[in-house]
Amino acid sequence: MFISRLRVLPVFLVIALLAFCLPRRIGAQENPYIVAYDHYLEEPGSLEIEYFSTFGTQRASNDFHAFWMEFEYGATAWWTTEFYVDAQSTFGDSTVFTGVRFENRFRLLKREHFINPVLYLEYENKRGTDKLLKEDEGHDVESDYAPSNARLGQEHDRELEFKLLLSGTHQGWNFVQNTLAAKNLSNHPWEFGYAIAASRPLALKASGKRCSFCEQNFIAGAELYGGLGDRHSFGLHETSHYFAPVVAWNLPSDWTLRLSAGFGLNDNSHRFLLRWGVSREIPGFGSMVGRLFGNHR
């Protein structure tokens, strides 16, 4: 599983570039969150291709750059399904594929309410080298990531993850609370985690002109996330926590750029996590695939 960085990163970037070269146009209105989820699902039939990077500092070992591709498809207006492929480079060590994830989100209520629940189910098949920090759970602490890739790669995890996503939007503000419960399919206890976030567009009114730098194209907010221990020792003891201001720039040309600077809140956390991502939505992807297989409706 150890591959040259020169071979892995271009694969991710080529897929991302292919997505960005597609000619269809749709205006994205994506939230700025990297870890938290709101209750808005992918539009039915649309595929969103996303590339994300996380640069993380590491005490007593080498810093790292983890990156992943997400393929997010709106199966229906109440069901979004997502597939991830992820990898990481540890500086002065090696670049490795770290695993795959398959995620589903189900909207539970028919209409919009003050709080809107969404059920999240995910299956992860990953190596111990996984450094995405896409969620923080159980007793995940910085020192877990310190060993070399060769040593971490010996660990292989299959995990089921459940989340209850609660989210609501009022006066332009979106508020999010996610509760996480994860179960390693080997003999490990249930682990728990949380994420809280809020965001708001810089302007609530759209401009009459198409523009890239209009205030309404920017959404700014913050995320707070961390672990809550496991079934045997629930709580904040030996857990890591992060606070991260986030911003998204929704360009009229379909692109969405996200940036997040995360700060560890205790000694068990990485001191700094810099994340950025770029995404592009392909509307009507389901119809395109359907036509490919002879569905000419």
Next chain:
Amino acid sequence: MRGYVRTLTVTSVLLSVSIALGQKEKPTYKYHKDALVYAELAKAPQKARAKRNPFEKDPDAIAAGRNLWEQHCTECHGDSAEGGRKGPSLLVEQVQSSEPGTIFWILTNGVVWRGMPVWSKLPEPERWQLVSYLKSLGVAETIPAAVPAPKPPSHPATESSLPHR
């Protein structure tokens, strides 16, 4: 390595199934042949109907609404709201004669089980700007081919689908 191949196969199959289901749910025919497509308008509560569009007299709202329309709505409802593969025409009497508050309510809540997502992620002023644009379009002179002629009044669903005026 075999584990990864297996996982990739399983996820590919599941993705294909979801795409196929997405296709199955595609509302083109079901919606366009069914007057119930506009029935959701009648479900808007009185409080929502009574809401006034704060941009009613703002001439810029239509231009802004058009921009928003092009960004978010054309994929399903067509470039000029004439209806598309996934969404019905909005240039029909049922929609155009609805109160602005009713259209705003539909935008906010979506028609989730029929494929229209909720659009509350657009801030409230933007949703009203969209309403301004939609209301500026008026009823199409020729009814798009995809939209059926209204059913006889004896049909209970047709009656309930007409919005209150």
